[in-house]
Amino acid sequence: MKHSKIQSDGAILLSTFPDEKSLIRLCKVLVADKRLCACVNYTKINSLYTWENELKQEEEFLAIFKTTSKLIDALKTEITVNHPYQIPEIIVLSMKDVSSDYMLWLVNNTRTT
Amino acid sequence: MKHSKIQSDGAILLSTFPDEKSLIRLCKVLVADKRLCACVNYTKINSLYTWENELKQEEEFLAIFKTTSKLIDALKTEITVNHPYQIPEIIVLSMKDVSSDYMLWLVNNTRTT
Amino acid sequence: MKHSKIQSDGAILLSTFPDEKSLIRLCKVLVADKRLCACVNYTKINSLYTWENELKQEEEFLAIFKTTSKLIDALKTEITVNHPYQIPEIIVLSMKDVSSDYMLWLVNNTRTT
Numbered sequence: 148m149k150h151s152k153i154q155s156d157g158a159i160l161l162s163t164f165p166d167e168k169s170l171i172r173l174c175k176v177l178v179a180d181k182r183l184c185a186c187v188n189y190t191k192i193n194s195l196y197t198w199e200n201e202l203k204q205e206e207e208f209l210a211i212f213k214t215t216s217k218l219i220d221a222l223k224t225e226i227t228v229n230h231p232y233q234i235p236e237i238i239v240l241s242m243k244d245v246s247s248d249y250m251l252w253l254v255n256n257t258r259t260t
Numbered sequence: 261m262k263h264s265k266i267q268s269d270g271a272i273l274l275s276t277f278p279d280e281k282s283l284i285r286l287c288k289v290l291v292a293d294k295r296l297c298a299c300v301n302y303t304k305i306n307s308l309y310t311w312e313n314e315l316k317q318e319e320e321f322l323a324i325f326k327t328t329s330k331l332i333d334a335l336k337t338e339i340t341v342n343h344p345y346q347i348p349e350i351i352v353l354s355m356k357d358v359s360s361d362y363m364l365w366l367v368n369n370t371r372t373t
Numbered sequence: 374m375k376h377s378k379i380q381s382d383g384a385i386l387l388s389t390f391p392d393e394k395s396l397i398r399l400c401k402v403l404v405a406d407k408r409l410c411a412c413v414n415y416t417k418i419n420s421l422y423t424w425e426n427e428l429k430q431e432e433e434f435l436a437i438f439k440t441t442s443k444l445i446d447a448l449k450t451e452i453t454v455n456h457p458y459q460i461p462e463i464i465v466l467s468m469k470d471v472s473s474d475y476m477l478w479l480v481n482n483t484r485t486t
Contacts, residue, residue, distance in 0.1 A: 157351065158469070163414065171317075174308045179315040186309035186349075188276065188322055192437075195400045196412035197482050202405040204397075209414055209437075211305075211322075213349070219470070227472055236412075236439070237472035238383065243271070244332070246340055246350035256310050270464065284430075287421045292428040299422035299462075301389065301435055324435075326462070356384070357445070359453055359463035369423050 157242040157253055158219045160184075160212040162226055162235055163194065169231045170208050176229070177212070183222045184214035185256035215257055216241075270355040270366055271332045273297075273325040275339055275348055276307065282344045283321050289342070290325070296335045297327040298369035328370055329354075383468040383479055384445045386410075386438040388452055388461055389420065395457045396434050402455070403438070409448045410440040411482035441483055442467075 164170040167189075174187045189210040196203055214222055223237055245253075277283040280302075287300045302323040309316055327335055336350055343350075358366075390396040393415075400413045415436040422429055440448055449463055471479075 159351070159353075171308070175315060178308050178310060182310075186307060188305040188307050188320070190303060190305045190322070190416060192414040192416045194412060194414050195397070195404050197405060197408075202401060207414065209416070213351075223470070223472060227474075234474045234478050235472070236475050238385070238439070238468050238475070239470035240353060240385075240466060241469040242351050243354040244336070244352035246336060246348070248340075248347045249349050249351070252347050272464070272466075284421070288428060291421050291423060295423075299420060301418040301420050301433070303416060303418045303435070326464070353466060355464050356467040357449070357465035359449060359461070361453075361460045362462050362464070365460050 156216040157245045157250055158214055158216045159240040159242060160214070160219065160222055160226070161238040161240065162210050162212070162230070163192070163232075164189075164208045164210060165205075165231055167208055170210055173226065173229050174210065174212075177222065177225060181225065182256070182258040183218050183225055184212045185253045186213045187211065188213075213253060215253055217260065218257055269329040270358045270363055271327055271329045272353040272355060273327070273332065273335055273339070274351040274353065275323050275325070275343070276305070276345075277302075277321045277323060278318075278344055280321055283323055286339065286342050287323065287325075290335065290338060294338060295369070295371040296331050296338055297325045298366045299326045300324065301326075326366060328366055330373065331370055382442040383471045383476055384440055384442045385466040385468060386440070386445065386448055386452070387464040387466065388436050388438070388456070389418070389458075390415075390434045390436060391457055393434055396436055399452065399455050400436065400438075403448065403451060407451065408482070408484040409444050409451055410438045411479045412439045413437065414439075439479060441479055443486065444483055 305322045
């Protein structure tokens with residue numbers, strides 16, 4: 148089943164969270180209730196960064212949200228408003244290509260607008 | 261050794277797997293036998309998604325395949341055909357830039373076409 | 374607080390390391406001393422790759438550096454020169470979009486040139 152190269156209109160959003168509990172609580176709303184993304188993967192990470200000129204080394208959780216390009220702005224806003232951090236990391240990566248079956252799954256598991 | 265900015269023709273492919281065993285079995289074929297990618301990194305993740313309108317929370321493995329742009333379609337097809345999931349996640353990200361030594365290593369460790 | 378779509382000039386750099394110690398040592402210099410990136414996330418991964426035609430399966434650490442586009446070449450050079458590997462993976466991904474507050478934080482926590 149050769150995968151036709153469809154014009155991808157999927158998008159990935161990266162954000163880090165202080166703990167698993169707040170991450171899961173927000174993700175359940177975004178995936179199941181608001182249907183702003185079809186899937187979230189997350190994993191524990193270590194982070195090094197400066198905060199008020201002091202080097203910090205902390206455990207965080209990296210969340211990888213997958214959605215359609217149409218919904219990315221609404222997803223960004225919803226995460227920003229409900230995120231536990233004052234200045235959350237919210238980075239969007241574009242999908243250069245995506246298999247057509249998976250893209251269809253993304254579309255079918257998110258709201259239309 | 262200042263790195264000249266070479267026109268990157270590398271590509272990254274992301275896919276999730278239900279277990280480590282099926283991931284490793286496929287990756288060995290893709291890296292060592294078919295030489296469709298030079299390297300795969302993988303790590304355990306947690307995933308939240310809806311399947312047939314039900315919220316699922318499961319452990320998966322995220323695999324990050326690194327190859328040349330020339331081979332990305334063949335890699336996509338090979339993963340799709342041999343993946344344990346009925347609808348596998350197959351997402352391609354483009355490398356905006358890559359160090360020339362690493363790009364050379366990618367080319368030397370994958371087949372030409 | 375609707376996030377205005379600002380022209381992102383953020384960038385992500387991916388690199389893998391053989392151990393946590395060498396990763397942290399380099400990251401502290403890059404984040405706190407040279408201010409070439411504002412933040413690094415890292416996590417343990419497993420890697421499959423061929424080295425001199427032999428399939429290798431090893432534990433590594435994946436580091437995700439976040440900085441401004443202006444600093445990405447200097448960051449690439451600094452990592453290449455100080456990396457424990459002879460041929461380090463150095464891959465740059467562009468940020469298609471980024472929340473304006475986080476972008477401002479990136480700019481404020483890195484040097485200007």
